Amino acid sequence: MKKFKKVSSSIVVVLIISIIAAGMVWSVSATRKVDATANDNIKIYYDGNLKAFTETDGSKISPVIIGGRTYLPLRAVADLVGLGVEWVSDTQSIKLTSNNSGIPYKDNTPVQTQPSASTAPSTTAPVSSTPAPVNSSKSAGTLEDPIKLGETFSWSATEKYINTTASADYTCTVKKVEPITYEEVTKLGFKVTSDKDKIEYAMITLDMSVSNAKITSGDAYLHLPFMRYVSGSKTPSGASIIGGTDYGFEGSLKKAAENVNKDSQGFLKKIKAGEVHNYKYEGKVILPLAKGQENYLWLTKDSSLEYSVRHAFFKLK
Template sequence: ISFTCSFDNVDIKNLLLGYYFVILAKKESFHSLIHKIFNILDGTTQSIYLSSESGNNTSTPKPQTSPTPNNTSKPSNTTSKNAGTLEDPIKLGDTYSWSAREKYIDTYASADYSFTVKNVKPITLDDVESLGIRYGSNAVHFDFVMITAEVKVSNGKIESGEEFMYLPFARDIWGSKTSTGMSIIGGTDYGFEGSLMDNCRATVEDSNGFIKKLKAGEVCEFSYSGNIILPLTKDAENYLVIRKDGSLDYYDSFAYFRLK
């Protein structure tokens, strides 16, 4: 299925985003379709879409020699003083913190967040496909890295109703962007062993394996870490881009993280 759609209705965007995370909760591979609808493309953006052969694939990639330079920077493990913009991205290993209140389907969700890129290592397309992830034919034009990230959510609240605990607070991996503004929309943080979103979901499961629910008036906090497969523009400095706050203007809603 392939189509192009653009719209400015924020309520429709939030409704689709809600369906997107419900699909993730059910481990169904519908990610690329929603990603096409939800993201806004510009003239410097390339899209890379994926499918997962198996949501239960437990193989682990074996990093091989890659055109992507090895990361030789030692993570700093400090609170970031950078703005998190394209012009002032977060240093590798620094923790970036922010607060957000966003529309989520038919309620509002608010929380304090922190996000840290802990490690980055190059992997090959063969490594990616060994996990059961299949990218389109244009994937041969990109490099790939495996990112280990840590996310913390505190003071998490919804203002009405009830929701699965992690869904209103999940941050979207938008893709990668170079220091000169070239973009690749895409990235995989679910559907393979050790993935960021699979670990997030496991963090908020009860003893019977069901995802806990959060009701209005309750407060939650949780933290998790896991891996992200990210495509990169070749021969350029690339940043990881996440959607930090959907309530902001589009270009202000992202945070940028150095990968070396």
């Protein structure tokens, strides 16, 4: 029996979903007013990584406090952990589905590691002899100046990671953009949107490198503090589609990050305070796109920054 990942022990998912139409008339006996307070300071971690929830227009979703409990929109949490959400207006019901047995739900069991072997101080993957051109403009990566397809974007980030601080230098290149059909996405084990007139999908190949990676205290599985996540796609006007599937299939970006950080016996390596690591990997992301429009890949580059500047955008054509 599958176990659903706890996003946080303090998070209670409330039935507030974006697919409920505005102005829906509810039974008087089933509704009541509550006092609620939005708290922008609450941080949500998933698999040890700080997550940012946003509306389709890119605006921030803040956790809400009601009666001492913390609530998040059901749609945002369901998208994060790979659940299907359906609103049935006739019966005023919300249906959650696990989509497909191929989706990798995780429990709290620690990943197996080699008990006695120490972590090597450096891990370096082969580097291409023909590096992509680098965009070093100060405005590079913004909606006004997105990174061109095939160009490499570099930046540095220092972020809180659980009970430590992680810092590294990063580079990212969108190497390939391939169309992928609804049927192909379904075969990989993922549910697709039913709005085929507005949404299409692409398989994006990213080349990532991490250098000077270090933490200030404790230890952690090497790939986790430095994993960069695809938030979704945006159009030049700023319209956004939240979600990019970078896990759960062979060749995915997250799987590639794990594979390059395994030792010769197949155990995941750990990084300890005082060590410096370097590594490189290439992986794929299934990305929803606004049909008939120009789209940019939307990557979270540094979660410690203000929301308006924490992302980088990459052209897909």
